[in-house]
Amino acid sequence: MMDQAQSLRQLVSSQESGRPKSEGTAARIITVCSGKGGVGKSNFTLNFSLALKAMGKKVLLFDADIGMANIDVLMGVSPEYNLYHLLKREVDISRVIHTGPNALPFIAGGSGMDELFSLSESDLNYFTAQIGQIADSMDFILFDTGAGLSKETMKFISSADDCLVVTTPEPTAITDAYALMKVVHNAHPSVTFKLIVNQAGDEREARATSDKIRMTANRFLQLDISFLGYITSDSHVVQAVKQQVPFSLAFPNSAAAKDVHRLALSYLAADPADTTPLQGIRGFISKWLKRK
Numbered sequence: 001m002m003d004q005a006q007s008l009r010q011l012v013s014s015q016e017s018g019r020p021k022s023e024g025t026a027a028r029i030i031t032v033c034s035g036k037g038g039v040g041k042s043n044f045t046l047n048f049s050l051a052l053k054a055m056g057k058k059v060l061l062f063d064a065d066i067g068m069a070n071i072d073v074l075m076g077v078s079p080e081y082n083l084y085h086l087l088k089r090e091v092d093i094s095r096v097i098h099t100g101p102n103a104l105p106f107i108a109g110g111s112g113m114d115e116l117f118s119l120s121e122s123d124l125n126y127f128t129a130q131i132g133q134i135a136d137s138m139d140f141i142l143f144d145t146g147a148g149l150s151k152e153t154m155k156f157i158s159s160a161d162d163c164l165v166v167t168t169p170e171p172t173a174i175t176d177a178y179a180l181m182k183v184v185h186n187a188h189p190s191v192t193f194k195l196i197v198n199q200a201g202d203e204r205e206a207r208a209t210s211d212k213i214r215m216t217a218n219r220f221l222q223l224d225i226s227f228l229g230y231i232t233s234d235s236h237v238v239q240a241v242k243q244q245v246p247f248s249l250a251f252p253n254s255a256a257a258k259d260v261h262r263l264a265l266s267y268l269a270a271d272p273a274d275t276t277p278l279q280g281i282r283g284f285i286s287k288w289l290k291r292k
């Protein structure tokens, strides 16, 4: 008898071969993670998604913080349906994708993420087919994960095209970010990391933070990590969180908003040919299924 993963792999590969190849069909899958909690992943992911969207990209934001999903709170919206309802087949994908500020499409985590890992074969097939339907129309799909390295976060990281690691200049955040990359690297040496230093005093501090991590990873893991950029420590972020409006929209002229805009430009400027070829959502799902 076929197991669940085998059957879904077949579904994925049959969809792949049946899909006409054309430019722009593969969405780039980005997982955002951190070692230490509370370093600013969710704020970064939300505002980075908005910046990419403002640059004309089609972006889907997916709250994959299992158990502690809160992207919807940062946007001040209360979605009626979340992933849980999709997995339970109470609604189809069109009802689960909500529209955030500036028409940013997002899928709220709700309490549903726990369910993803104990789905029946037919539930999983349904989920994959539903996600596959919308993924083809996206340029980027961003997953905001919870802090640290749960089994599920490891799967998200190792299955995505890009892993963005958020740290702050605090020694505890630095050591936790390094520890996370070390564990991922040892298990999945092909994963490449891009570093974001959040809550930096200034560029010099951000670069010093990044250099510490990059030099240590280079020396002890023979791993090259790139520095994508930094976001200044800015009280506007705190204010925006309280107002439940993304900081780049509430305070577009703030230092943090300018930094995240620059980060998105740098990200888009990096030549995709430098990295692994885009695999799209079906590649992501088929890799996901191979992960133990």
Ligand SMILES: Nc1ncnc2c1ncn2[C@@H]1O[C@H](COP(=O)(O)OP(=O)(O)OP(=O)(O)O)[C@@H](O)[C@H]1O
Residues within 6 Å of the ligand: 034, 036, 037, 038, 039, 040, 041, 042, 043, 044, 065, 145, 146, 147, 198, 199, 200, 231, 232, 233, 234, 235, 237, 238, 241, 256
């Ligand atoms: N650039 C910044 N400047 C000032 N404060 C910031 C900045 N980024 C984040 N913060 C503060 O850190 C808090 C936590 O941010 P956020 O929820 O994005 O972190 P997180 O990494 O997603 O947390 P968790 O690990 O719990 O998911 C924010 O509510 C805000 O008060």
Ligand SMILES: [Mg+2]
Residues within 6 Å of the ligand: 041, 042, 043, 065, 144, 145, 146
């Ligand atoms: Mg978060």
